[in-house]
Amino acid sequence: MIFIYNDYGGTHTTSMAAAYHLKKLPTSRTLTKDEILNIDYFNKLNHSDMGKIIFHGVDTEGNSVYTIGRKSSKLVVPALKNLSLLLQEKYQIHEKIVFSNTSPTVPFAMTMGGFLSRELKIDFIGVPLLVVGAKQCCHNILELVEHTKQIGKSTNSKVIVLENKRFK
Template structure:
């Protein structure tokens, strides 16, 4: 994982830089890891103080094992270039302008994202 993906690698990810306003607040299945764990994303925007407790409460209502739910905050890996590029691409619909910026931002913080993934994998082993 020491390789930093190029723009073609990022553009090859089906959901990269595609989140729309209507997707905010939705729990979206993004894939399954090598151990069979389902990976979801949730754009919680400005309401983590409401969204996270609601998810945890619903998990308990559904009588699921608390150890089977892991909520990971990836916001610390999001840098200014990603914010500017994402805003330009998604909110302003200036995809040709914003997407290269969000790609540059993702490349510059990629190893931070890898670090988060590694830490999570260590916890679930």
């Protein structure tokens, strides 16, 4: 199975989701500032990275975990879904693909911190706000990851798109 976590920038909640999925973060408590800032790709992607599918690793069950920043385009995930279905059919690929939207977990502090840090390059204000936001949403992201994994295991569809509206 292939898991692809997606959101606007692909560098905050998606990176956290990938890290939780790969068991790189503690799950029994709120994350520390250092744990958050040391997550692979957390607050490190730029405009040139948007639309790139970034590999984060293989989970304990042999599933590949990726992330993508889609900006405000509502067409990226449907296009990737259609491409995935086309490739699966044409080349008889039987790998299930799960797209999971992490946007519903994003708190206001993370939105503002991401804008200030990534867009305006004002890290001394943006990064502390990102840390506050990450601490606020880490439990929701963990819940989203567990939900994503469960749906991946229990659904027979070849390509699954999870909007995750219930995690707001």
